[in-house]
Amino acid sequence: MHVRRIMPAVALAAGALMAGVAPPARAAITVYYHVGVWDAFDGQGDDGAPVCGIGSHNPADGRAFSLRFQIGGDDVTFSAVKPGWTIPDGTHIPVVVQVGLEQPWTQQAVGNGNRVQWTMPRTDMQTFDAEFRRASSMTVTFPAGSEQPWVLSLAGSTAASNAMGRCVTDLAQRAAAAQPAAAPAPAAESTTQPFGTPPAGQAPAAQGSPAPGGPAPVQPVTQDQQNTQPNPPANPPASH
Numbered sequence: 001m002h003v004r005r006i007m008p009a010v011a012l013a014a015g016a017l018m019a020g021v022a023p024p025a026r027a028a029i030t031v032y033y034h035v036g037v038w039d040a041f042d043g044q045g046d047d048g049a050p051v052c053g054i055g056s057h058n059p060a061d062g063r064a065f066s067l068r069f070q071i072g073g074d075d076v077t078f079s080a081v082k083p084g085w086t087i088p089d090g091t092h093i094p095v096v097v098q099v100g101l102e103q104p105w106t107q108q109a110v111g112n113g114n115r116v117q118w119t120m121p122r123t124d125m126q127t128f129d130a131e132f133r134r135a136s137s138m139t140v141t142f143p144a145g146s147e148q149p150w151v152l153s154l155a156g157s158t159a160a161s162n163a164m165g166r167c168v169t170d171l172a173q174r175a176a177a178a179q180p181a182a183a184p185a186p187a188a189e190s191t192t193q194p195f196g197t198p199p200a201g202q203a204p205a206a207q208g209s210p211a212p213g214g215p216a217p218v219q220p221v222t223q224d225q226q227n228t229q230p231n232p233p234a235n236p237p238a239s240h
Contacts, residue, residue: 029053032167037153038160042167045070050175052167054160055079056152065140065152069164071171075119078107080140080150087111094144099128099154100135116142132157 029051033040037056045051045068055066062083067076080095087093091111095118098104105128109118120128132138132154140150 033160033163035159035163036155038157040160040163040167042171049073050171052164052171054164063150065150069168071168071175075121076125077117077119080109080116081114082147083114085111085114085116085147087113087116089113093142096141096143097138098141099131099138102131102135129161132161 029041029043031039031041038054039056040052040054042050042052050071051068052071053066053068055064057064062081064081065079067078069076078097089112093109093111093116095107095109095116096104097107105120107118107120109116111117135154137154138152140152142149
C-alpha cells in the first residue's frame with residue numbers, strides 16, 4: 001500500500017473522515033486529481049460542510065488510508081479502513097504512527113465497523129507534515145489487535161499534498177466570501193438634550209422658585225411628614 005504526503009496548509013485549519021473508498025451516502029465527494037496512488041478530493045462532508053482531503057487505496061486487499069480537512073474546523077481526521085474488519089461501534093483503539101525514523105505519534109482512535117478513525121489538532125500538523133516530507137515511508141501500527149502493521153510509501157507525495165493545500169485555500173476563501181455582510185455601524189450619539197438654555201441676561205431660576213411655566217418647587221419634608229406611613233400602626237393608641 002502506498003501513501004504520500006500531507007499538505008502544509010492543513011496546519012491552518014481542519015476536519016473529518018476518509019477517502020480512497022466510497023464515501024457515506026450523505027457525503028458528496030468528488031475526486032478531482034490523481035497522482036501516483038493518491039486521490040485528492042473535495043466536496044461536502046456528512047454535515048454538509050466543505051471538505052478537502054487526500055487518500056490512497058490498495059486494490060490488493062481493499063485497505064485505505066486517508067485524511068480529511070473540514071473548512072472551519074480545528075482538527076485533521078485520519079482514517080484507516082479495511083473491508084474484513086468487524087469492529088464494535090465506539091471501540092477505543094490505540095494507533096501508533098511512525099514517520100520514517102521520527103518519534104512515533106501515539107493516537108487514541110475510535111473504531112466502527114470496518115473503519116478506525118482518529119484526529120490530530122492543527123497545532124501538530126506542521127510538525128507531522130514536515131516529517132512526511134523528510135521521510136520515504138510511514139508505518140501505522142495497531143498494537144491492541146492482531147492486524148499487522150501497515151507500511152505506507154511516501155514517495156512522490158508533494159503533488160498530492162500541494163493539491164490539498166490549494167483546495168483548502170480555495171474553499172476557505174469561498175466560505176469567507178459567502179459570509180453575510182457585517183451590520184452597519186450604529187448612528188453617532190445624539191447631541192440633543194432634554195433642557196433649554198436660558199435667554200441671555202436671564203439667570204437660571206433659583207432653587208425653590210418655579211421656572212416660568214414650570215411646576216411649583218418641591219417643599220422640604222417636615223418632621224411630621226417624615227413619620228407618616230402608608231399603613232396603620234399595628235396597635236392603635238387607646239382613646240381618652
